[in-house]
Amino acid sequence: MNIAQTFNAALIQLKHGDDIAQYIAKAAQQGANLVVLPELHDHAYFCQVKDTINFSLASPIPSSVTDHYSQLAQKHAVVLVTSLFEKTADTKFYNTAVIFDTDGTLVGKYRKMHIPDGPNYYEKFYFSEGDLGFKPIQTSIGKIGLLVCWDQWFPEAARLMTLAGADILVYPTAIGWEPTDTSDEKQRQLDAWMIIQRAHAVANSVPVISCNRHGFEEDVSQSTAGIDFWGNSFICGPQGEILVTTDDSESTIISAEIDLSRTAAIREVWPYLPDRRIDSYDDLNQCFRDKK
Amino acid sequence: MNIAQTFNAALIQLKHGDDIAQYIAKAAQQGANLVVLPELHDHAYFCQVKDTINFSLASPIPSSVTDHYSQLAQKHAVVLVTSLFEKTADTKFYNTAVIFDTDGTLVGKYRKMHIPDGPNYYEKFYFSEGDLGFKPIQTSIGKIGLLVCWDQWFPEAARLMTLAGADILVYPTAIGWEPTDTSDEKQRQLDAWMIIQRAHAVANSVPVISCNRHGFEEDVSQSTAGIDFWGNSFICGPQGEILVTTDDSESTIISAEIDLSRTAAIREVWPYLPDRRIDSYDDLNQCFRDKK
Numbered sequence: 001m002n003i004a005q006t007f008n009a010a011l012i013q014l015k016h017g018d019d020i021a022q023y024i025a026k027a028a029q030q031g032a033n034l035v036v037l038p039e040l041h042d043h044a045y046f047c048q049v050k051d052t053i054n055f056s057l058a059s060p061i062p063s064s065v066t067d068h069y070s071q072l073a074q075k076h077a078v079v080l081v082t083s084l085f086e087k088t089a090d091t092k093f094y095n096t097a098v099i100f101d102t103d104g105t106l107v108g109k110y111r112k113m114h115i116p117d118g119p120n121y122y123e124k125f126y127f128s129e130g131d132l133g134f135k136p137i138q139t140s141i142g143k144i145g146l147l148v149c150w151d152q153w154f155p156e157a158a159r160l161m162t163l164a165g166a167d168i169l170v171y172p173t174a175i176g177w178e179p180t181d182t183s184d185e186k187q188r189q190l191d192a193w194m195i196i197q198r199a200h201a202v203a204n205s206v207p208v209i210s211c212n213r214h215g216f217e218e219d220v221s222q223s224t225a226g227i228d229f230w231g232n233s234f235i236c237g238p239q240g241e242i243l244v245t246t247d248d249s250e251s252t253i254i255s256a257e258i259d260l261s262r263t264a265a266i267r268e269v270w271p272y273l274p275d276r277r278i279d280s281y282d283d284l285n286q287c288f289r290d291k292k
Numbered sequence: 293m294n295i296a297q298t299f300n301a302a303l304i305q306l307k308h309g310d311d312i313a314q315y316i317a318k319a320a321q322q323g324a325n326l327v328v329l330p331e332l333h334d335h336a337y338f339c340q341v342k343d344t345i346n347f348s349l350a351s352p353i354p355s356s357v358t359d360h361y362s363q364l365a366q367k368h369a370v371v372l373v374t375s376l377f378e379k380t381a382d383t384k385f386y387n388t389a390v391i392f393d394t395d396g397t398l399v400g401k402y403r404k405m406h407i408p409d410g411p412n413y414y415e416k417f418y419f420s421e422g423d424l425g426f427k428p429i430q431t432s433i434g435k436i437g438l439l440v441c442w443d444q445w446f447p448e449a450a451r452l453m454t455l456a457g458a459d460i461l462v463y464p465t466a467i468g469w470e471p472t473d474t475s476d477e478k479q480r481q482l483d484a485w486m487i488i489q490r491a492h493a494v495a496n497s498v499p500v501i502s503c504n505r506h507g508f509e510e511d512v513s514q515s516t517a518g519i520d521f522w523g524n525s526f527i528c529g530p531q532g533e534i535l536v537t538t539d540d541s542e543s544t545i546i547s548a549e550i551d552l553s554r555t556a557a558i559r560e561v562w563p564y565l566p567d568r569r570i571d572s573y574d575d576l577n578q579c580f581r582d583k584k
Contacts, residue, residue: 157569188532240484277405
């Protein structure tokens with residue numbers, strides 16, 4: 001495959017209920033070669049509550065749902081990153097991101113490996129832990145290290161994708177504030193989220209795209225104050241430098257030119273990877289090392 | 293050992309030639325329980341050139357050099373983090389950080405594991421790669437995950453220290469700008485350096501102290517324009533939030549109250565560690581995974 005070194009990357013920051021097809025068309029019209037959607041974009045964020053009725057939202061892959069996005073990718077000739085609720089033939093459920101190439105081909109999927117579970121985010125109730133490992137997906141714009149939301153807090157995930165040749169890391173995500181938190185606490189959480197993803201860019205010398213939803217969604221059980229999804233989607237370059245970002249308040253398309261050749265240039269000046277002490281990293285596959 | 297949950301942490305940002313003993317006394321006078329010095333604080337940053345004459349700067353551990361710092365720690369009743377050029381009995385050389393407790397006891401040392409090598413930073417010429425692994429050092433103010441400079445670019449090092457029970461990560465460092473770089477490039481480098489260390493705090497929910505040198509030091513070979521050490525030492529909390537920082541232009545003591553109980557509180561709300569996919573991390577001890 002002939003991979004372009006530069007391309008236009010767009011992410012679509014959405015709130016639940018937005019017309020996704022229309023936004024994809026607009027992004028393509030603005031010149032996007034890659035279009036990224038937020039996590040679980042087809043639904044309200046149903047994981048706020050534990051209710052078996054929500055399993056009916058899941059679909060097989062492939063299905064009419066993937067056919068729909070395949071057609072949009074082909075129609076607009078974009079590499080399209082989607083995030084779907086997958087149901088398998090043996091009735092397992094996954095939080096699965098799926099990529100379609102410019103000709104509509106479903107080129108690969110990633111099943112979210114790190115699954116959160118806690119108030120407002122009962123994902124372990126719905127999703128099995130991903131079973132496909134950390135494998136980048138080859139597309140016509142490069143090898144995409146596709147990860148999802150909670151994965152963003154784990155440097156291991158970013159590293160494993162990079163070690164497997166990812167040219168860029170892409171995170172569909174759905175994260176927000178608890179409305180009752182103080183504004184200081186909200187700022188710390190948002191900053192931590194920006195910092196850690198930008199740090200994955202730094203550590204691995206690859207660009208990062210993080211596409212979040214925005215807007216308030218209630219907890220239908222009324223047992224919490226709901227989630228105020230914090231937007232602030234961004235694209236950064238391989239030094240973690242912000243190329244483009246948004247705020248928490250709007251449905252919008254933001255885009256940046258990505259030059260994949262910068263990764264190699266930066267790695268020559270900041271050669272982290274060759275200095276990794278792989279002889280001393282075995283315990284990274286341990287929970288705790290306090291026995292030593 | 294009875295470990296305090298809160299203590300006053302101070303770092304001393306120095307330029308080469310500053311009176312270190314005087315600064316330690318001043319930090320103690322201001323109430324510091326922990327005092328951190330920059331990397332290789334006893335010398336000009338000699339690694340800018342490859343010259344065997346510099347091996348004469350190294351000392352055994354223990355020696356009169358460690359006796360000196362032991363006495364300062366004891367005199368001022370502080371936990372003191374130093375960074376020394378170590379020579380072993382079998383004539384190996386290490387970039388070694390050493391901690392003295394409040395009674396002057398040398399409680400542990402860490403030999404820098406990740407060694408850089410490139411223009412202005414020819415550390416592989418001088419230092420063997422550390423052979424002691426990533427083991428936190430128990431002190432009277434907590435378990436210190438002591439790492440040095442180049443280590444700061446490796447999430448693996450921070451993680452391994454945390455998995456072994458580190459309460460706080462401490463980085464003596466000596467990093468600066470190439471004077472010929474553009475101001476934009478300088479800003480990207482400084483931002484990357486701040487971001488990745490703050491991200492170690494975020495990923496592991498522990499505070500981080502990074503103590504850098506500042507000031508210009510010439511390349512005595514005149515083959516480069518030298519190093520403009522960028523200062524910007526900082527202390528951040530376990531959400532990566534900056535508690536105190538400085539700029540690039542001054543020798544100064546900065547300090548912050550550290551409350552180690554915040555780590556447990558944050559881990560309850562943001563429980564990353566239990567969700568690590570240790571079943572899928574084996575390849576972190578590989579250079580590249582492109583065979584798969």
